Amino acid sequence: MSELAAGSPAHNTREGETPLVEMTGMSKSFGGLHAVDRIDINLFPGEVVGILGHNGAGKTVLIKMLSGAIRRDSGTIRVNGEEAPINNPRDAKDYGIETIYQTLALADNVDAASNLFLGRELRTRWGTLDDAAMEAEARKVMGRLNPRFVRFKEPVIALSGGQRQSVAIARAIHFNAHVLIMDEPTAALGPQETAQVADLIKQLKAEGIGIFLISHDIHDVFDLADRLYVIKSGQVVGMASTKEVTKDEVLGMIILGKCPPNAVPGPGAIRD
Ligand SMILES: Nc1ncnc2c1ncn2[C@@H]1O[C@H](COP(=O)(O)OP(=O)(O)OP(=O)(O)O)[C@@H](O)[C@H]1O
Numbered sequence: 001m002s003e004l005a006a007g008s009p010a011h012n013t014r015e016g017e018t019p020l021v022e023m024t025g026m027s028k029s030f031g032g033l034h035a036v037d038r039i040d041i042n043l044f045p046g047e048v049v050g051i052l053g054h055n056g057a058g059k060t061v062l063i064k065m066l067s068g069a070i071r072r073d074s075g076t077i078r079v080n081g082e083e084a085p086i087n088n089p090r091d092a093k094d095y096g097i098e099t100i101y102q103t104l105a106l107a108d109n110v111d112a113a114s115n116l117f118l119g120r121e122l123r124t125r126w127g128t129l130d131d132a133a134m135e136a137e138a139r140k141v142m143g144r145l146n147p148r149f150v151r152f153k154e155p156v157i158a159l160s161g162g163q164r165q166s167v168a169i170a171r172a173i174h175f176n177a178h179v180l181i182m183d184e185p186t187a188a189l190g191p192q193e194t195a196q197v198a199d200l201i202k203q204l205k206a207e208g209i210g211i212f213l214i215s216h217d218i219h220d221v222f223d224l225a226d227r228l229y230v231i232k233s234g235q236v237v238g239m240a241s242t243k244e245v246t247k248d249e250v251l252g253m254i255i256l257g258k259c260p261p262n263a264v265p266g267p268g269a270i271r272d
C-alpha cells in the first residue's frame with residue numbers, strides 16, 4: 001500500500017489528506033516535571049489511533065490538552081487543517097471534540113434518554129421537558145450504535161458496563177462529535193462487554209469519526225487501532241501502523257523506549 005520507506009516521516013500517514021486533528025509541539029510542565037514534552041500527533045477521519053505508555057507517561061495530560069481540561073504551555077492544535085485555539089472544554093466541544101473518561105460521568109438514577117440530554121434537555125413550546133422527543137431521539141441514536149439495546153425505561157445504574165458505555169458514547173456523539181477521546185474504555189469491563197465496546201468503535205469509525213484510544217491493554221489496541229503512538233516520559237518513542245509491528249516490539253517501545261524498524265521514531269526513542 002505505502003511506497004514510502006519505513007522510517008520516513010510520512011510513512012504510515014495518509015499523504016495529501018488533511019488530518020482531522022493535528023497536534024504539534026505540545027508541551028506541559030508541572031513545576032520541573034515535563035509531563036508532556038514537544039509531542040506531535042495526528043488523527044485522520046475514520047481512524048482509531050492508540051496511545052500507549054506506562055503509568056505517568058503523559059497520555060492523560062496530552063489528551064486533556066486536546067479536550068481543553070488542561071491548558072498547554074505550548075503547542076498548536078489544528079482541526080481539519082485550521083488552527084483551533086482550544087483553551088477550555090467548551091472550546092473543544094465547539095470543535096466537535098468529545099471525551100469519554102473512564103468514570104463515564106453518567107447520572108446513575110435516570111434513564112438513557114435523560115443521560116443523553118443531561119444539561120441540554122429538549123423542551124416543548126410551553127417550556128416543559130419534552131420526554132417523548134428525548135426518548136424518540138435516544139432510541140434513534142442508540143439504535144444506530146447498539147441496536148440490541150432495549151432498556152430505555154431503566155435507570156442507567158441497572159445496566160451492564162458495556163451498555164453504560166454505549167450510553168456515554170451516544171451522549172458524546174449525539175452532539176456532533178467528529179473526534180472522540182476514550183481514556184481506558186475497557187479497563188473495567190469483562191470480555192463480552194469489551195467486545196461490545198469494540199463493536200461500537202467499529203461503528204463510529206464507519207461513520208468517519210476519529211478516535212483516540214488511550215489504553216494500557218496492548219491487545220485492545222492491536223484489535224482496534226489503525227495506528228499507535230507510544231509515549232514515554234512525556235515524549236513520543238515512535239508511531240507505527242498496527243499491522244506493521246508486533247506486540248513484542250510495542251512492549252519494547254513501552255518498556256525500553258526502543259523503536260523497531262517498522263515504526264517512525266520520535267524524540268523519546270533511545271538510540272542503540
Ligand atoms: N495536575 C497535575 N499536577 C502535577 N503533576 C501532574 C498533574 N497531572 C499529571 N501530573 C504528572 O504528569 C505526569 C504524566 O501524567 P499522566 O496522568 O498524563 O500519565 P498517564 O500516562 O495518563 O498515566 P496512567 O497510565 O497512570 O493514567 C505524571 O508524572 C503525573 O504525576
Ligand SMILES: [Mg+2]
Pocket residue numbers: 059060061
Ligand atoms: Mg492516564
